[in-house]
Amino acid sequence: MLDRTIAVGLRRWPLVEVCGLPVTASTLRDAAADMVDYCSAGPRRALPVTSTxxxxxxxxxxxxxxxxxSLFAEADIIHCxxxxxxxxxxxxxxxxxxxxxxxTDLYPAVAALAAERGVTFYLLGATPAVNAAAVARSRAAHPGLQIVGARHGYLSPDAERDVVAEIARLKPDILWVALGAPREQLFCRRHRADLAGVGIIKTAGGLFDFLAGAKRRAPVALQRAGLEWLFRLSLEPRRLFLRYLVTNPHALLVMLRSLR
Structure with a gap:
């Protein structure tokens, strides 16, 4: 365990070392509250907080x-x-x-609080159709949620610079970046300094696919048992079989060595 804590929002959380990365030991409910509190309840840092x-x-x-x-280690907050x-x-x-x-659980919890307190979102990533559906379904699920902008993630370098300029102008409280790892972490490294005025940059992986209804979550029982990967494999065996065959045993070995 790391012998230190991290300040997030109005609280301090212990850090658990996992593969050399400091993971914040907070609950889902408190993680959501921390994000909204930081954006609405006090002074911000000069540059965005990065969360992965x-x-x-x-x-x-x-x-x-x-x-x-090193890309993940640069994040200010790392959740499990x-x-x-x-x-x-x-x-x-x-x-x-x-x-x-x-x-996928954090986003609706944050969105519910954000709709109540006027915290604004920008959604960057996924295909144009998935991005648009994620925005529409978010607004339907959380009346009053202010999504000030959105853009798909298939961008040329020039288009990416234009989108970054737009985000910097709009200054959303929370920028959700769903480009997949490690592209979204590289995005944070490249553009954090360009996005002064944004409160939090939260990497989001495949979040928008779930928001849009393009992919289904595993049953809660499988999630709690740590078997969500098995459910996903059953839905996309060709795409995921080799990934899980290689990464799952390796990850287990790394975790067994690092959690002590």
Missing amino acids: SVNGQVISLCAGDPEVR DGQPLVMLSRLMGRQRIPERVAT
Whole structure:
């Protein structure tokens, strides 16, 4: 365990070291409140806070590639988006991770609070159709939610610069970047200094596919058992079989070594 804590919003949280990365040991509800509190209740830093997540795939990537690990290590906040990691921390860690903070669960929790308190969003990523559906369904699910802008993630370098300029002008409180790892972490590295005025940049992986209804979540029982990957594999065997065959055993080995 890391012998330090991190200030997030109005609270301080212990940090659990996972594969050399400092994972914030907070609950989902408090993580959502922290984000909205930071955006609405006090002075901000000069540059955006960057927030990301780790799961088995990320742990495997970071263990195998120091450059990818450095990208994740640059984030101000790292949440646990993997139930197996939560379970292993309870068995082996001196400091437990209280629960999984999956981005697909975090987003609606943040959106509900943001709609009440006037915190604004910008959604960047996914295909044009998925991005548009994610925006429409978010607004329908959370009346009053202010999504000040949105753009798909298939951008040329010139188009990316234009989008960054637009985001900097709009100054959303929370920028959700759903480009997939490690592209979204590279985006944070490239453009954090360009986005002064944005409150938080939250990497979001495949979030917009779920918001848009293009993909289904696993049943809650499978999520709690740490078997959401198995449900996803059953839906997309061709795309995911090789990934899980390689990353799951590697990630498990890394976690067993690092959680102590």
